[in-house]
Structure formats: C-alpha cells, structure tokens
Amino acid sequence: MREKKIVKDYTKQKMLVFGVLVGMVILIALFAPYLTSYDPYEQDLGNALLPPGKEHLLGTDRYGRDMLSRVMVGAQSTIFSALLLVVVITVMGSMIGIICGYHGGKLDVFLMRLSDIFLAFPGMVFAIAVASVMSGGIFNAVVALACISWPKYARITRSQVMAIKNMPYIEAAKLSGSGTLKIIRKHILPNIAGAIVVTAVLDIGTMIMEIAGLSFLGLGATPPTAEWGSMMSNGRSMLQTSPWVILAPGTAIFLTVMIFNLAGDTMRDILDPRQRKG
Amino acid sequence: MTEGEDMQKILEVKGLKKIFYKNKVPFVAVNQVSFDMVAGECLGLVGESGCGKSTIAKIITHLTPPDAGSVLLDGTETLYKKGKKERELYTKIQMVFQSPQDSFDPRCSLGDGIMESMRNRGFRKAQATERMYELLDMVELEREFALRYPHEVSGGQCQRAAIARALAPEPRLIICDEATSALDVTVQAQMVKLLQRLQKERRLSLLFICHDLALVQALCDRVLVMYKGSIIEQGIPDEVILHPQKEYTKMLVDSAF
Ligand SMILES: Nc1ncnc2c1ncn2[C@@H]1O[C@H](COP(=O)(O)OP(=O)(O)O)[C@@H](O)[C@H]1O
Numbered sequence: 001m002r003e004k005k006i007v008k009d010y011t012k013q014k015m016l017v018f019g020v021l022v023g024m025v026i027l028i029a030l031f032a033p034y035l036t037s038y039d040p041y042e043q044d045l046g047n048a049l050l051p052p053g054k055e056h057l058l059g060t061d062r063y064g065r066d067m068l069s070r071v072m073v074g075a076q077s078t079i080f081s082a083l084l085l086v087v088v089i090t091v092m093g094s095m096i097g098i099i100c101g102y103h104g105g106k107l108d109v110f111l112m113r114l115s116d117i118f119l120a121f122p123g124m125v126f127a128i129a130v131a132s133v134m135s136g137g138i139f140n141a142v143v144a145l146a147c148i149s150w151p152k153y154a155r156i157t158r159s160q161v162m163a164i165k166n167m168p169y170i171e172a173a174k175l176s177g178s179g180t181l182k183i184i185r186k187h188i189l190p191n192i193a194g195a196i197v198v199t200a201v202l203d204i205g206t207m208i209m210e211i212a213g214l215s216f217l218g219l220g221a222t223p224p225t226a227e228w229g230s231m232m233s234n235g236r237s238m239l240q241t242s243p244w245v246i247l248a249p250g251t252a253i254f255l256t257v258m259i260f261n262l263a264g265d266t267m268r269d270i271l272d273p274r275q276r277k278g
Numbered sequence: 279m280t281e282g283e284d285m286q287k288i289l290e291v292k293g294l295k296k297i298f299y300k301n302k303v304p305f306v307a308v309n310q311v312s313f314d315m316v317a318g319e320c321l322g323l324v325g326e327s328g329c330g331k332s333t334i335a336k337i338i339t340h341l342t343p344p345d346a347g348s349v350l351l352d353g354t355e356t357l358y359k360k361g362k363k364e365r366e367l368y369t370k371i372q373m374v375f376q377s378p379q380d381s382f383d384p385r386c387s388l389g390d391g392i393m394e395s396m397r398n399r400g401f402r403k404a405q406a407t408e409r410m411y412e413l414l415d416m417v418e419l420e421r422e423f424a425l426r427y428p429h430e431v432s433g434g435q436c437q438r439a440a441i442a443r444a445l446a447p448e449p450r451l452i453i454c455d456e457a458t459s460a461l462d463v464t465v466q467a468q469m470v471k472l473l474q475r476l477q478k479e480r481r482l483s484l485l486f487i488c489h490d491l492a493l494v495q496a497l498c499d500r501v502l503v504m505y506k507g508s509i510i511e512q513g514i515p516d517e518v519i520l521h522p523q524k525e526y527t528k529m530l531v532d533s534a535f
C-alpha cells in the first residue's frame with residue numbers, strides 16, 4: 001500500500017523532469033539560430049580543428065566552424081525532421097489502421113498484406129534503398145522512413161479498433177443514430193489515442209537515430225547543412241586526432257534520444273490502463 | 279385485450295436464420311425463428327446462454343445481418359435498410375444492454391450518452407439537456423448523475439441511465455437483452471418495477487430477453503422458450519411454468535423454482 005503510493009508520486013515527478021527536459025531540447029532547437037554565438041556555416045580555416053576551449057566550448061571542425069553552434073543548429077534539422085516523420089506516420093498509419101479495423105473485409109486483407117511486406121523487410125535496408133533511389137536530401141529521408149514505418153502504427157491502431165468496435169457502447173452509439181464517422185471520431189479515437197500517442201512518443205528517439213543514420217550514410221541531409229548524422233560522418237576520419245568533432249554530435253544524439261525515450265517510458269507508465277485505474 | 283387496434287402487430291419476425299463460422303465450421307446460432315409481438319405487449323424470451331437470444335436481438339436492431347428471414351416493423355420490412363432509413367429505425371426500436379457499464383463510453387458522461395440520439399436528430403444543446411433531465415426524472419435518477427462517468431456509478435444506476443437513453447428517441451419497442459442479469463437481486467426487482475411502470479405509462483412494447491423464468495413470470499404477458507437456436511415452446515408464463523410441454527422447458531422450470 002505504502003510502497004505503491006511512493007512509486008506513483010515518483011512517476012509524476014519523473015514526468016515533470018523529463019517533460020521539462022524535452023521542452024528545453026525543443027526550445028533550443030527552435031531558437032538555435034538566435035542562441036548561437038557563431039555562424040554555424042562560416043568557415044575560418046585559420047581556426048580549424050581547435051580543441052574545446054574558452055573561445056569555442058566544443059571546439060571547431062576542419063573548416064573552423066564552431067561545433068557548439070553547429071550542434072545547436074543541427075538539432076533543428078534532426079529533431080524537427082524526426083518529429084515531422086513521427087507525425088506523418090502516426091496520422092497515416094492510424095488512419096489506415098482505423099479503416100482496416102473498423103471496416104474489415106477485402107480492403108483490410110489487402111492493406112494488411114501490404115504492411116506485412118513492409119514489416120518483412122529489414123527496415124533500414126529498405127529505407128536506404130528508397131532514399132538512394134530518391135537521391136538524398138533530408139526531406140527524402142523523411143519520406144523513405146515514412147514508407148517503412150507506417151505499418152507498425154496501422155497494426156497497433158487496427159488491433160485497438162478491433163478490440164473496442166464490438167463493445168456495447170459502440171453498438172449503443174449506433175442505436176443512438178450516430179454514423180460511422182461520428183462513432184470513429186467521438187467513441188473510437190478518444191479511447192485508442194493514449195496507446196497511439198505513447199507509441200509515437202517512444203518512436204521519436206528511434207526516428208532521430210534513423211534520420212541521423214541515413215544522413216551518416218550520405219542519404220539524408222546534404223553537406224553544408226548542419227545535421228548530427230552527417231556531422232558525425234564528416235568527423236569520422238578524425239576520430240583519433242580530433243575526437244570532439246565526432247563526440248559533440250554523437251553526445252547530442254545520445255542525450256536527445258535518451259531524453260525522448262525516458263519521457264515516452266514515463267508517459268506510458270502514466271497512460272497505461274493498468275496504472276490508470278479510476 | 280380487445281381485438282382491433284390493441285392487437286395491432288408491431289413486430290413480425292419470420293424465418294430468421296443466422297449461421298456463424300467458427301474456424302470455417304458452420305454453426306447455426308438462430309434457426310427458423312418466427313414470432314410476432316402486438317403493440318404494448320411484454321414478450322419474454324428465455325433460454326440458456328449461447329442459445330441465440332442476443333443474436334436475435336442484434337438482428338432486429340441491425341447490429342448483425344441475418345442469413346435468411348425478415349423482420350417487419352408495423353408491417354414494413356426493416357432489414358436491408360441503410361443510412362437514413364436505418365437511423366429512422368432507431369427512433370422506433372431501442373435496446374438496453376446486458377452490462378450497463380460497458381454500454382456507456384468510458385470517456386463520455388452519462389448525460390452525453392443519453393443526449394447523443396437527440397443531438398443526432400438535430401436537438402439544440404439546451405433542448406437536449408432539458409429533455410435529458412426529464413428522462414432522468416422518469417427513470418428515478420437524480421439529475422446530478424448526468425455529469426458522472428460510467429465507472430463512477432453503480433450497476434443499477436448505470437442501467438437506469440441506459441433505460442433513459444433508450445427512451446430518448448421515444449421508441450415503440452425496447453429490447454432488453456439480459457438487462458437485469460448483471461445486477462443483484464434487489465436492484466433487479468427495482469429494475470423490473472421501473473420497466474413495468476414505463477411500459478404502462480408509455481404503451482411500450484418490451485422484448486425481455488432473460489434466462490430467469492421467475493423474472494419473466496413477474497413481468498411478461500407471453501414467453502418464448504428457446505433452445506439451441508430454435509423456439510421450442512411459447513405461451514403465457516404461468517401456463518408454461520405449470521405445464522411445460524418439452525423436456526428442456528421442464529428442466530428450465532425445475533432449475534428456476
Ligand atoms: N460474432 C460471432 N461469431 C461467432 N459466433 C458467435 C458470434 N456471436 C455469437 N456467436 C455464437 O452464437 C451462439 C449464440 O450466441 P448468443 O446469441 O450471444 O447467445 P445468448 O445471447 O442466448 O447467450 C453462441 O454459441 C455464440 O458462441
């Protein structure tokens with residue numbers, strides 16, 4: 001009894017802490033251009049590869065660009081494209097999942113076989129193939145990852161919809177004269193939103209890594225753009241001589257992914273029906 | 279009852295059949311079921327669980343399509359109606375479900391649930407709220423319950439709200455599918471009283487699905503006994519209970535009394 005109470009309070013505090021951290025990361029990314037003391041794109045070959053110090057807190061890269069500024073501006077491309085990606089696949093996947101789960105029939109069979117095909121491929125390999133066909137660029141990386149990531153959302157939403165579509169309250173809504181669209185909007189979506197949102201938040205970290213991964217391979221952000229994956233890629237030949245060039249964006253990815261994952265985990269604890277109990 | 283207007287048939291069910299496939303093995307859940315209901319009648323439908331009672335209710339309310347048969351309401355075929363016509367049907371037929379708490383959306387208040395049909399028929403918010411309060415009075419539920427959520431009320435209170443919801447479109451026929459089975463005995467008795475009163479006041483027809491013969495005896499004018507998808511016996515409850523014709527009915531009577 002007492003133990004349970006302590007655990008519960010702890011969860012709320014964790015959510016607060018991680019919520020604030022997520023907020024900070026997003027704010028930094030949002031206002032990065034105003035927060036940096038150097039132009040992240042200005043080359044200064046005289047100051048190339050300076051180690052971290054007073055002038056440049058995280059050192060400079062081989063063109064003499066300030067690493068801290070680049071990491072902060074890079075947050076914009078990496079985090080916002082991951083967020084865009086998550087929003088796109090969540091909306092697309094859950095729409096398909098709702099149609100399949102509620103409607104059933106041949107359309108359901110067709111769309112689910114299609115999603116099986118996507119799920120059967122190793123995701124990253126498929127994304128690499130799609131991204132290289134579309135010839136790089138961060139937007140194309142988002143499209144490639146969206147192509148392979150929606151089936152998971154379609155599956156989750158579909159199973160959630162199927163679990164509740166035969167509940168008496170859905171039948172009661174039908175008897176109240178509500179049409180299909182109203183039933184979905186008013187009675188199905190609110191009851192499955194929690195599970196979808198938790199999945200989406202937990203996926204932000206994964207998507208940050210996948211976007212950075214594609215960029216690392218040269219299939220995402222193209223060179224001058226500050227983006228964590230491509231920054232690491234550029235620095236990989238200097239890992240032994242100037243490790244900060246690769247450690248700065250690497251640490252940024254690590255910390256951001258960790259913050260988003262911990263926030264997602266805590267959110268799941270809160271939204272988990274087993275804990276909700278009312 | 280006199281012949282003529284009072285004996286007008288409100289519901290005619292003819293040759294209803296429903297086959298479910300369980301792992302591709304056909305299973306006849308409802309087999310050639312036919313019965314009539316006259317306006318203002320309370321008809322009981324009894325039988326052990328799994329004999330197909332709910333399936334019949336769901337076919338009549340268009341929640342499940344039948345494989346054969348027809349359902350006539352006031353002499354007109356109701357099956358195969360779609361869209362607006364189907365919604366019109368729900369102003370004449372309503373249903374009260376077995377588990378009251380599950381029949382309300384956990385994320386909507388009871389008041390919202392009761393008002394849904396009125397909002398769908400174009401009532402303005404204030405109008406619908408007004409009428410919702412009247413309905414709560416009618417089922418003897420305090421008005422403050424309108425703001426409560428299904429998990430915040432007892433089973434009996436929730437079922438009263440469900441009855442209010444069913445009354446909202448002013449239907450002529452209400453199907454109670456084991457509406458009292460999930461409640462404890464005293465609450466069951468209150469619910470039966472309420473249904474009896476409403477039926478008299480509003481000249482409702484009631485299809486009372488139940489597996490308890492004693493309750494049916496207390497409430498119904500006539501009873502149908504169902505066994506494995508078919509109706510095997512029908513008559514006035516007292517007679518069926520005193521002189522059961524079929525072995526199965528005898529068993530049902532013995533287990534109930
Ligand atoms: N959607 C369904 N799919 C397969 N079988 C079903 C379905 N609905 C009901 N059944 C089967 O049909 C039979 C009758 O069910 P039901 O009408 O719910 O019985 P009752 O209400 O009398 O307890 C049961 O054997 C049940 O397993």
Ligand SMILES: [Mg+2]
Binds near residue numbers: 328331332333455456
């Ligand atoms: Mg049943």
